[in-house]
Amino acid sequence: MASTASGQQQHPLGLYLKIWILLFVLSAFSYMVDYYDVQGFWRWTLVLFFMVLKSGFILAIFMHVVWERMALALTILGPPLILLLLIFFMAFEGNYTQDARVQYFGHDADRSPLHVEH
Amino acid sequence: MSHSSTVDASVSGGPAPEAAGVPGFIKDWSSDKQTYHVPWGKAMMWIFLVSDTFIFSCFLVGYMTVRISTADPWPLATEVFALSFFGSDPIPLILIAIMTFVLITSSGTMALAVNYGYRKDKKKTVILMCATAALGAMFVGMQVYEWSKLIEYGVRPWSNPWGAAQFGAVFYMITGFHGLHVTGGVIYLLVVARKVWLGHYEKKGYEIVEITGLYWHFVDLVWVFIFAFFYLL
Numbered sequence: 001m002a003s004t005a006s007g008q009q010q011h012p013l014g015l016y017l018k019i020w021i022l023l024f025v026l027s028a029f030s031y032m033v034d035y036y037d038v039q040g041f042w043r044w045t046l047v048l049f050f051m052v053l054k055s056g057f058i059l060a061i062f063m064h065v066v067w068e069r070m071a072l073a074l075t076i077l078g079p080p081l082i083l084l085l086l087i088f089f090m091a092f093e094g095n096y097t098q099d100a101r102v103q104y105f106g107h108d109a110d111r112s113p114l115h116v117e118h
Numbered sequence: 119m120s121h122s123s124t125v126d127a128s129v130s131g132g133p134a135p136e137a138a139g140v141p142g143f144i145k146d147w148s149s150d151k152q153t154y155h156v157p158w159g160k161a162m163m164w165i166f167l168v169s170d171t172f173i174f175s176c177f178l179v180g181y182m183t184v185r186i187s188t189a190d191p192w193p194l195a196t197e198v199f200a201l202s203f204f205g206s207d208p209i210p211l212i213l214i215a216i217m218t219f220v221l222i223t224s225s226g227t228m229a230l231a232v233n234y235g236y237r238k239d240k241k242k243t244v245i246l247m248c249a250t251a252a253l254g255a256m257f258v259g260m261q262v263y264e265w266s267k268l269i270e271y272g273v274r275p276w277s278n279p280w281g282a283a284q285f286g287a288v289f290y291m292i293t294g295f296h297g298l299h300v301t302g303g304v305i306y307l308l309v310v311a312r313k314v315w316l317g318h319y320e321k322k323g324y325e326i327v328e329i330t331g332l333y334w335h336f337v338d339l340v341w342v343f344i345f346a347f348f349y350l351l
Contacts, residue, residue, distance in 0.1 A: 009328060010236045020226035027222055027345075031215045034196050034350055044351065051346035055339055062229045062335045064328075070139055071146035072154050076164055083175050090179050094186030107189030113281035116197035116271070118208050 009064045019061045026054045157325045160332070167336045170299075174340050177292050178347055184284040193280040195349050198271075199264070214349050217260050218341065221300075224253035225338040228331045235327035240314060243327060247311035250334060254304040261297045265290075292344060299337050306330060 030050040033043060060066040065073050101107045137145050146153050154161040185192055200208035231246035268289065272279050275287040310330045313319065319326055 009232070011233070013230070013233055016226070016229045016233060020222070020229070023222045023225070024219065027215075027218050030346065030350060031211065031218070034211050037196075037210075047346050047350045051342055054342045058225065058335055058339050058342065062225060063332055063339075069146060069155060070143035072156060072161070072164065074143065075154075076168060079168055080171050080175070083172070083179070086175070086179055087182065090183040091186060094183045097187035098189055101187070101189040105189075109189045111191045113191035113193045114279065116194065116200070116280060118200065118202060 009067060011064075011067075015061065019057050023054055023057060026050050026057075030054075157323075157329075159329050160325060163329045163332050167332065170336065174292075174295070174343070177295065178343060181288045181292060181348065184288065185282070188282040188284055190282040191280075192282050193278060193285045198268070198273075198280070199349065201267075211349060213260060213264055214345065217257055217264075218345055220253050220257050220260070221338050221341050224250045224257070225335055227253065228334045232328045232331040235314070235319075235324035238320075238324065240317070240320075243324070244311050244315045247307050247314070247327070247330075251304045251307040251311065254300050254307065254334075254337075258297055258300050258304070261293060261300075264293075288348070292348060296337070296340055296344060299340070303334050303337050306333060 027050075030047055033046045033050075038046065065076060068076075098109060102109050146155065196210040197208075199212075199214050200210045201212050202208045227246045228250045231243050231250060234242040234246060268286075273286045273289065275290055277283050278286050307330060310326055314324075314327065
C-alpha cells in the first residue's frame with residue numbers, strides 16, 4: 001500500500017497497465033451493446049454495468065481514491081449521493097409532465113423517431 | 119505558484135497520524151488544525167472536481183428530465199452518429215467509439231506520467247504529459263468534426279429532422295461543456311509540462327503532476343457517463 005501519510009501516490013506500473021487494458025475491454029463491451037443492437041432490459045443493464053465498472057476503476061485506481069484516507073474519500077464520494085434524490089424527483093416530475101402532455105394535449109408518446117438519412 | 123511539498127512537513131501540518139479507515143476518519147475530522155493530510159493543491163483540486171461533478175450532473179439530470187417529459191420520440195443516437203468510410207454502410211456510433219478510446223488512451227498516458235513524475239524521471243513525465251495533451255487535442259478535433267456533421271444534418275438547439283426538439287439543445291450543451299473542459303485540460307497539461315521540463319518542481323516535488331492528472335481523469339470520467347447516457351441509452 002502507498003504511503004498516504006505523506007500525500008504521495010506511488011504504485012507499480014503494472015497495476016496501471018492492467019487497469020488501462022481493462023478500461024479498453026469494458027469500453028469495447030459497451031460499444032458492442034450498441035453494435036449488436038441489444039435493446040430493452042439488457043441494454044440498460046449492460047450499459048449501466050459497464051459504466052459503473054469503468055467509472056469505478058478510473059476513480060479508485062487512476063485517481064487513487066482507494067488509497068486516500070477516509071476523510072478525503074468521503075468528501076469526494078459523500079456529497080454527490082444527494083444527486084440520487086434529485087434524479088428521483090426529476091424522473092417523477094418528468095413522468096408526470098409527459099402523462100399530462102399525453103392526456104391533455106393529445107400527444108402520442110409511442111411514435112418512433114424518423115430514421116437518419118446519411 | 120506555490121504548493122506545499124511533502125518534504126516540507128511544517129507546511130502540510132506535519133506527518134499525518136497513522137490511522138486508516140473509520141478511526142482515521144474520526145481522527146482527521148476532529149483534529150485541531152488540519153483535516154486533509156494531502157498537499158493543499160490536491161485537496162483544492164478535489165473540492166473543485168466535486169463542484170464540477172454537480173455541474174455535469176445538473177446537465178445530465180436536465181437531459182433526463184426533458185427526455186422523460188417530451189411526448190415526441192427521441193432521435194436514435196446510434197443512427198445519428200453513424201459514419202461510413204469509403205462508401206461502406208454506415209457503422210453505428212463509430213466516431214464516438216473512437217473518441218472514447220482516444221480519451222481512455224490519454225487517461226493511461228496521464229496515469230503513467232504521474233507515476234514517472236514521482237520517480238523524478240523528468241523526461242518521461244514531460245513526454246507522457248505531451249502525449250496526453252496531443253490525444254486530448256485529437257479528441258477535441260474529432261468533436262469539432264462531429265459538431266460540423268450534425269450542423270450539416272440540420273440539428274439545431276431548437277429543432278432537428280428526426281424527433282424531439284430538445285435533442286440538439288442537450289447535445290450541444292453537454293458535449294460542448296465537456297469539450298471545453300478537454301480544451302482547458304490540454305492547455306493546463308501543456309503549461310504544467312513546460313514547468314516540469316524547466317525543472318520548477320525538482321525541489322518542490324511532483325505532486326502537481328498528480329493534481330493535473332486528477333483533472334484529466336475527471337474529464338475522462340465525465341465522458342464515461344456522457345457516453346453511456348447520451349450515446350448508448
